[in-house]
Amino acid sequence: MNGYKIFEEQVTAVVEKYKELSFKIEDGIPCVFGAIILADESGSIEDTYQIEIKAVIDYPYSFPLLFETGGRIPRNIDWHIFEKNGNCCIASPPEEYILCNTGIDLLQFIENQVKNYFYSQTFRNQNGYFLKERPHGSKGWIEFFEETFMTENIFNIEFGLNQILEGKKIDRVSDCFCGSGKKYRKCHKKSYEVLSKLTIGNIRLFMNALRDTNEYKLAKQNQFLG
Structure with a gap:
């Protein structure tokens, strides 16, 4: 099945759980966009980011493209943003291949990779460094x-x-x-x-x-x- 179609089918569970996120099709590409809210263990809001997640044709066997759209994160690789396309660098290639080996689920991708990525960004904003950061390349x-x-x-x-x-x-x-x-x-x-x-x-x-x-x-x- 086409990766766009699988992505679109998985969107329903995402927008049901995350009311701040919506679905759209832009230039033929399915996208999820809106706010992702980060909460602490007590449920108090720690931070909020504006995001967009774009489907890729080989989804769910590779990550969709994640973008921070609120302009809070500098557009350079030191902040784990690819300068050329502006999408977020979530994991090293071998880690992505392993995680996507049997196909990923969009809701789990948001709860694990997306939220962890932005928790790390918030930690760096507050402390000046990432809690755990891999070198680039x-x-x-x-x-x-x-x-x-x-x-x-x-x-x-x-x-x-x-x-x-x-x-x-x-x-x-x-x-x-x-x-x-x-x-x-x-x-x-x-x-x-x-x-x-x-x-x-x-x-x-x-x-x-x-x-x-x-x-x-x-x-x-x-x-x-x-």
């Missing part, structure tokens, strides 16, 4: 792989991605492929399961991109010199 998704593989060794990340690319079925009681000496079930089983949600095409893309980063090239140079 390749450093951001390398950091994601570092967290997932529990290592800062770029060659271990490369090796782990290659294991997933080869699609090897690993016995949970066998020694972990990372060489830690631990049993797989107590080491990288969860990492493997998370990253296995990426397609073979995704893995190849990130493998090639990893090898093309300055971080990888510098590590290779240091390895050669060492």
Whole structure:
């Protein structure tokens, strides 16, 4: 089914729950627009942002485009806004691919990704820095792989991605492929399961991109010199 149609079908639940949001079709693209209200645990309003969410053709297997339309957030990447199109940078590419692996729901997208994004913006406005912020570009998704593989060794990340690319079925009681000496079930089983949600095409893309980063090239140079 066309991604626009799926988006439009999911709008009903959104506007029923969020009365400040409305639906429109602009230039043939389904959109949700209006105010998103952020509340604390007691229900008191902490902040409000004017937003627009535009469908994309491959929705729900990729995020719709999120825009802050009230002019409160500077239009630059340091504030997690893409300067070219003005849409919000919500997650690193591998995280988005994993979250969208089986398709996302618009209501859950708003409650999880959208509201968390704006809570972070409010935190930065109040404190001068983001509570948790990934670096931009390749450093951001390398950091994601570092967290997932529990290592800062770029060659271990490369090796782990290659294991997933080869699609090897690993016995949970066998020694972990990372060489830690631990049993797989107590080491990288969860990492493997998370990253296995990426397609073979995704893995190849990130493998090639990893090898093309300055971080990888510098590590290779240091390895050669060492």
